[in-house]
Amino acid sequence: MKMTEGVEWTAHACALLAALPPGIGLPANALAEFHALAPAYMAKHMQALARGGVVESVRGAGGGYRLARPATDISLWDIVEAIEGAEPAFRCSEIRQQGPCVTPNGDFRKPCEIHSAFGKAEMAWRAHLKSVSLADIATEVTRKSSPQKRAAVTVWLQEKLA
Amino acid sequence: MKMTEGVEWTAHACALLAALPPGIGLPANALAEFHALAPAYMAKHMQALARGGVVESVRGAGGGYRLARPATDISLWDIVEAIEGAEPAFRCSEIRQQGPCVTPNGDFRKPCEIHSAFGKAEMAWRAHLKSVSLADIATEVTRKSSPQKRAAVTVWLQEKLA
DNA sequence: CTATTGCGGACATTTAGCATCCGGATTATA
DNA sequence: TATAATCCGGATGCTAAATGTCCGCAATAG
Numbered sequence: 001m002k003m004t005e006g007v008e009w010t011a012h013a014c015a016l017l018a019a020l021p022p023g024i025g026l027p028a029n030a031l032a033e034f035h036a037l038a039p040a041y042m043a044k045h046m047q048a049l050a051r052g053g054v055v056e057s058v059r060g061a062g063g064g065y066r067l068a069r070p071a072t073d074i075s076l077w078d079i080v081e082a083i084e085g086a087e088p089a090f091r092c093s094e095i096r097q098q099g100p101c102v103t104p105n106g107d108f109r110k111p112c113e114i115h116s117a118f119g120k121a122e123m124a125w126r127a128h129l130k131s132v133s134l135a136d137i138a139t140e141v142t143r144k145s146s147p148q149k150r151a152a153v154t155v156w157l158q159e160k161l162a
Numbered sequence: 163m164k165m166t167e168g169v170e171w172t173a174h175a176c177a178l179l180a181a182l183p184p185g186i187g188l189p190a191n192a193l194a195e196f197h198a199l200a201p202a203y204m205a206k207h208m209q210a211l212a213r214g215g216v217v218e219s220v221r222g223a224g225g226g227y228r229l230a231r232p233a234t235d236i237s238l239w240d241i242v243e244a245i246e247g248a249e250p251a252f253r254c255s256e257i258r259q260q261g262p263c264v265t266p267n268g269d270f271r272k273p274c275e276i277h278s279a280f281g282k283a284e285m286a287w288r289a290h291l292k293s294v295s296l297a298d299i300a301t302e303v304t305r306k307s308s309p310q311k312r313a314a315v316t317v318w319l320q321e322k323l324a
Numbered sequence: 325c326t327a328t329t330g331c332g333g334a335c336a337t338t339t340a341g342c343a344t345c346c347g348g349a350t351t352a353t354a
Numbered sequence: 355t356a357t358a359a360t361c362c363g364g365a366t367g368c369t370a371a372a373t374g375t376c377c378g379c380a381a382t383a384g
Contacts, residue, residue, distance in 0.1 A: 001242075001251045002371090003163050003280075004341065011276045012257055027360065036260035041343050047362065060351025061359040076279055080163075089163045089251075095174055098198035101314040113302045114173045117238055118165075121290035128283035140275045152263040164340085166372065189329060203374050209331065222382025223328040 006045045006083045009037055011137075013046070014054065014079060018071035018138035020157070025058065025066025030160045045083060052082025071138060077129035090118035168207045168245045171199055173299075175208070176216065176241060180233035180300035182319070187220065187228025192322045207245060214244025233300060239291035252280035 013031040020026070032042035046065050050057045054074060055065045067074060092115035097108055142150070175193040182188070188196075194204035208227050212219045216236060217227045229236060254277035259270055304312070 001163070001165050001246050001249075002253070002341095003251045005253075005255070006341090008252070008255065008257065008276070015276065029360085034261050034263065035257040036262075037257065038343065040345075043361080044343085050361085057361055058351090059349075059359090059361045061357090062352055063350085063360050065361090076276075076283075084163050087163075089165045090170070091164070091167075093167070093170060095170065095197040095199065099196050100198075101196065101311065101318050103308060103310045103314060105308075105310075107306075107308050107311050110306045113299045113306075114170070114177065114238075117291070117294045117299065121238075121287045121294075124290045125283045125287035128286045129279070132279045137275045137279065144269075144272045144275075146265060146267075146269050148265045148267075149263065149269050152265060156263050164372095168372090191329085200374060202376075205330080206374085212330085219330055220382090221328090221330045221380075223326090224383055225329050225381085227330090 001089060003080075004084060006041075006048070007080055009035070009042060010045050010049055010083055011076060011079050013042070014049070014067065014074065014134050015137045015141060017055070017065065017067050018074075018134040019142060019153075020066075022070065023066060024161065025055075025064040026160060027064035031065070034156070049079070049082050052078070054078050054082045067134070071135040072133050074134045075130045076132050076134075076137075077126055080129060088119060088122050090115070090122065092118075163251060165242075166246060168203075168210070169242055171197070171204060172207050172211055172245055173238060173241050175204070176211070176229070176236065176296050177299045177303060179217070179227065179229050180236075180296040181304060181315075182228075184232065185228060186323065187217075187226040188322060189226035193227065196318070211241070211244045214240070216240050216244045229296070233297035234295050236296045237292045238294045238296075238299075239288055242291060250281060250284050252277070252284065254280075 012035055016031065016034055017025060028043040028046045029039050031046065032039040046055065046057075049055045050065065053068055056068045057063070057065055092112055094108070094112065096102075096112055174197055178193065178196055179187060190205040190208045191201050193208065194201040208217065208219075211217045212227065215230055218230045219225070219227055254274055256270070256274065258264075258274055
């Protein structure tokens with residue numbers, strides 16, 4: 001049960017985009033640089049976010065990525081879904097239908113209890129992720145950071161957006 | 163975000179053990195045979211369950227595995243923890259502490275917002291798994307299975323427990 | 325003593341994640 | 355129109371983890 005690093009990378013990248021004025025974006029290179037991450041790999045992940053409809057891409061010089069919707073309408077689940085897909089972590093392979101005691105006619109119309117318990121647990125997990133928006137994250141991060149930090153970010157952004 | 167097959171295998175095995183009279187167990191071979199699973203690999207997983215305190219092992223002829231506690235006191239989470247460990251799926255690598263805008267003095271005493279959001283989601287997931295006991299599973303499985311199925315299981319068990 | 329069974333380690337195979345690079349397409353700007 | 359910046363998708367290689375087997379050792383019932 002491990003989540004890929006891509007989720008962490010893109011979540012932080014999106015939090016940064018959410019702190020920008022609406023409609024403004026940054027190229028993948030800058031997003032990687034901000035957290036000192038491998039640029040080529042970050043670019044791959046951003047492409048996945050774009051395919052998933054979380055961000056919009058703008059090609060060509062001066063282009064980059066920006067949020068596809070207001071930050072209040074993008075949840076952490078949207079990011080997980082774009083990077084890792086919507087497949088449940090628990091994959092039921094219906095082993096109850098195998099073995100020496102299976103009865104020929106269907107006992108399997110009813111769902112597998114174990115499958116459904118894990119399914120419900122995962123729905124609870126997703127529900128919590130859906131309840132947290134990028135706006136929530138960005139607001140808290142800004143609120144908790146020191147004035148020095150905020151100043152450093154502002155300077156860096158001005159250089160990148162110039 | 164994938165769970166290992168071992169969790170599915172052992173969850174079904176434990177559900178079978180939970181349906182047995184208290185104190186009665188089965189060898190790993192039988193547990194594998196019941197769901198037509200690879201015996202050697204199932205044995206590995208059962209050893210992990212034993213290390214995790216979910217089942218007790220009895221060595222030697224006539225031995226095998228039995229639940230370490232009443233089925234009402236064993237949750238699906240106990241099984242996940244024994245097989246996959248208690249590490250969170252989301253691993254925060256604190257990338258917020260990297261990059262051109264980090265301020266020298268600690269902005270990091272406060273927890274990472276993204277980390278804590280994923281942490282809470284995962285707690286919700288675990289809480290649901292903790293709320294489902296093997297007794298719950300076993301009861302439902304038995305209740306929903308046909309008389310033919312129940313009869314087949316009884317016959318098979320009598321052979322294995324002889 | 326022997327057959328059965330669990331235990332742990334070594335090992336091989338397969339799959340998934342991590343990471344890079346390249347050629348092609350798009351677009352702003354000089 | 356030429357150039358540089360940028361995204362896109364595919365190909366590729368490396369590493370780590372999951373999957374699966376096997377063996378020798380220890381314990382135990384008969």
